[in-house]
Amino acid sequence: MSLFHPDSRMRILWDIVIFVCILYASVESPLRIVLSYEQGFAVNGLYILVDFLYFGDILFYIFSPEFVKGKRVYIRRENILRYLKTWFFFDFIAAFPFELAAQKILGMDLSYHPYLFLFFGITRIVKVVRVPAILHRLNLAFKPAPGVLRLVLLGFWISVVAHWCAVGWLYMDELDSAKTGWDEYVKALYWSVMTLATVGYGDVLPVTTNQRIYVILVMMLGAAVYATVIGNIASILGNLDLVRAAQLKRMSQVDSYLKARNLPYFIRRKIRDYYMYIMERGLGENEKELLSDLPLSLQREVKIHLHRELLEKVPFLKGAEAALVTTLVFSLKHHIFLPGDILFRKGDIGDNLYILTEGSVEILSKNDSEVIAVLSEGKFFGELALVTEERRSATVRSVGISELYTLSKEDFFNVLNLYPGFRDAMQASLKTLGIQIRSKKSSKGSSK
Numbered sequence: 001m002s003l004f005h006p007d008s009r010m011r012i013l014w015d016i017v018i019f020v021c022i023l024y025a026s027v028e029s030p031l032r033i034v035l036s037y038e039q040g041f042a043v044n045g046l047y048i049l050v051d052f053l054y055f056g057d058i059l060f061y062i063f064s065p066e067f068v069k070g071k072r073v074y075i076r077r078e079n080i081l082r083y084l085k086t087w088f089f090f091d092f093i094a095a096f097p098f099e100l101a102a103q104k105i106l107g108m109d110l111s112y113h114p115y116l117f118l119f120f121g122i123t124r125i126v127k128v129v130r131v132p133a134i135l136h137r138l139n140l141a142f143k144p145a146p147g148v149l150r151l152v153l154l155g156f157w158i159s160v161v162a163h164w165c166a167v168g169w170l171y172m173d174e175l176d177s178a179k180t181g182w183d184e185y186v187k188a189l190y191w192s193v194m195t196l197a198t199v200g201y202g203d204v205l206p207v208t209t210n211q212r213i214y215v216i217l218v219m220m221l222g223a224a225v226y227a228t229v230i231g232n233i234a235s236i237l238g239n240l241d242l243v244r245a246a247q248l249k250r251m252s253q254v255d256s257y258l259k260a261r262n263l264p265y266f267i268r269r270k271i272r273d274y275y276m277y278i279m280e281r282g283l284g285e286n287e288k289e290l291l292s293d294l295p296l297s298l299q300r301e302v303k304i305h306l307h308r309e310l311l312e313k314v315p316f317l318k319g320a321e322a323a324l325v326t327t328l329v330f331s332l333k334h335h336i337f338l339p340g341d342i343l344f345r346k347g348d349i350g351d352n353l354y355i356l357t358e359g360s361v362e363i364l365s366k367n368d369s370e371v372i373a374v375l376s377e378g379k380f381f382g383e384l385a386l387v388t389e390e391r392r393s394a395t396v397r398s399v400g401i402s403e404l405y406t407l408s409k410e411d412f413f414n415v416l417n418l419y420p421g422f423r424d425a426m427q428a429s430l431k432t433l434g435i436q437i438r439s440k441k442s443s444k445g446s447s448k
Contacts, residue, residue, distance in 0.1 A: 011060075011064070011137075012137075012138065012141045014057075014060060015134050015137050015138055015141075016138065017053065018053065018054075018057050018127075018130075018134060019131065019134050019135070019138070021050045021053050021054065021127075022125075022127045022128055022130070022131060022134075023156070023160075024046070024050065025050055025094075025124040025125055025127065026125045026128055026160045026163070026164075027160075027163055028043075028046075029121050029122060029123075029124045029125050030121065030122060030125065030163070030164055030167040031163075031167060031185070032121060033121045033122075033167065033171065034167055034170040034171050034185075035170075035181065035182070035185060047097075047099075048097070048100075050124065051095055051096075051097045051100075051124075054091065054094050054095030054124075054127065055095045057091060057095075058088070058091050058092065058095060061083060061087070061091070062079075062080055062083060087129075087130065090126050090127065090129050090130070091127065091130070093123050093126050094123060094124050094125075094126045094127035096123070098119075098120040098123055099120045099121075102120065128160065131153070131156060132153060135149055135152060135153055135156075136149065147235075147236040150232060150235075150236050151236050154229065154232050154233070154236075158196075158225070158229065161196065161221070161225065162189065162192045162193050162196055163189065163192075165192040165195070165196065165218050165221070166185060166188040166189040166191070166192040167185075167188070168214060168218075169188040169191060169192060169211075169214065169218075170184060170185060170188045172208075172210050172211050172214045173188075173211065187204065188204075190204070191204040192218070195215070195218050195219060195222050196218070196221065196222040196225050196226070197222065197226065198219075198222050198223065198226045200219075247275055247278065247279045248275075248279070250275070251271070251272060251275040251276075254271055254275075255268055255271065255272065258271065270338050273338060273401070274336065274338055274401075277336065277401050278336065281358075281403075291303075300326065300329075300330075303329045303330060304326055304329055307329045307332055307405065308325060308326070308329055310332070310355045310357070310380075310405060311325050311328055311329065311332075311355075311407075312325065313355070313378070313380055314353065314355075314380055314383055315383070320419075320422055321419060321422060323419075324415065324416075324418075324419045324422060327415045327418065328407065328411075328412070328415050331407055331408070331411035331412070331414075331415060332355075332405040332406070332407055333405065333406050333407075333408075334403070334404075334405055335403070335404050335405070335406060336401065336402070336403055337359075337361075337398035337401070337402050337403075337404065338398065338401055339398060339399065339400050339401060340397065340398065341397070341398045342395060342396070342397050342398075343361065343396040343397070343398065343404075344382070344392050344395070344396055345368075345392065345395045346364075346365070346368070346391075346392055346393065346394050346395045347391050347392060348391060348392045349391055349392075350382055350384070350385025350388075350390060350391065350392050350409075351385055351408055351409045351410075352382055352385060352406040352407065352408050352409070353380065353382050353383045353385065353386050353406065353407040353412070354380060354381050354382045354396075354404050354405075354406055355379075355380045355404060355405045355406075355407075356375055356376070356377050356378065356379050356380065356381075356402060356403075356404050357377055357378075357403045357404065357405060358377055358401075358402060358403035359377065359398065359399065359400050359401055359402030359403060360374055360375060360376045360377070360398075360399045360400065360402060361374070361375050361381075361396050361397060361398050361399060361402055362374055362375075362396070362397045362398075362399055363375065363381075363394050363395075363396055364394060364395040364396070364397060365394050365395070368395045368397075372394070374399065381396065382396075385409060386407070386409050386412045386413075
């Protein structure tokens with residue numbers, strides 16, 4: 001995988017580093033304008049490092065592939081031109097060391113040019129326009145729970161805006177450098193948070209006309225921020241687990257219906273256990289409906305990845321054509337059985353192959369009173385029902401909650417008719433197997 005590929009570890013690590021740089025620059029760049037703290041070697045070194053990383057991000061973006069007509073294209077002229085017309089301006093402004101150039105090359109003393117110093121100080125925060133795109137790529141890489149990306153982005157903007165408003169208050173306060181320190185910043189940040197949250201205790205008051213104008217603007221911003229925060233948090237909390245919310249609602253509706261019909265408590269309890277299990281396992285969505293919007297090729301790829309190994313464990317499917325097994329995958333049906341559920345009873349007409357994927361089942365005999373075997377996940381049973389007319393020779397019961405996939409005889413032969421060569425070979429081998437089974441049964445009968 002290419003170093004610049006969006007899914008490469010290097011690209012993911014790079015996005016994390018750039019996000020940290022943007023966060024640092026968004027906090028420190030405005031802060032150094034109003035606070036009289038010593039900007040020594042470490043602080044200036046970090047500034048230079050951020051500039052280098054920002055320039056590196058420009059190169060990273062130029063050499064990163066672009067998704068064009070279903071393919072990732074590297075270093076295309078159109079790709080570079082599109083970047084130069086869109087994000088390059090913001091990236092270049094954020095990366096160029098204006099302060100260093102003004103002081104070292106032009107020999108300017110920025111203390112005599114306060115507005116120029118202000119402009120140079122805030123150029124690095126222009127990079128914040130790239131934060132949503134960076135977080136989107138990280139969201140695709142780490143795949144957190146739904147809504148986490150929006151929550152992180154919301155937290156980022158709330159923190160940064162509150163910080164900027166606090167810095168703006170200090171700047172409007174027109175305090176001299178001797179009085180502008182960390183205590184004043186904490187006081188300004190306290191005022192900023194109270195104002196943006198529309199609380200406003202009134203213990204920090206504007207004095208000058210400029211401050212009053214600034215407070216009016218921040219209060220208007222606070223009203224917008226408050227509405228945005230409340231709306232987004234409600235939406236995020238509501239979307240964190242839509243499937244779970246839907247299942248809880250359905251469980252409540254079914255429980256109310258059954259209670260109104262005076263059904264026994266143990267039945268209602270089993271239904272509640274079923275819903276709790278599918279919520280815990282994340283099985284609230286029907287697989288067919290969930291994948292229905294995907295192209296058929298992608299649906300096939302997903303189903304093969306999930307289920308092909310299940311079918312390859314069946315003895316008479318070993319050596320089958322890959323296309324046959326792939327077609328059978330689409331005929332598998334998913335089922336969940338609760339503790340004590342009977343999958344089938346001895347003497348039933350067999351019409352399904354069962355493949356156990358979660359939990360365990362018991363095989364019973366002698367009037368269902370004796371457990372002769374316990375099958376765990378990965379096992380299959382009932383396969384002869386697909387190719388013979390034999391009735392079930394034992395009862396099978398679910399021990400706990402178990403998940404199984406079934407393949408019906410009808411679906412099996414519909415697919416098998418598409419592959420006559422394999423069908424004839426399989427029927428010949430199974431004919432011998434069937435005779436062996438009957439001879440074993442007859443020998444048991446004679447011994448009795």
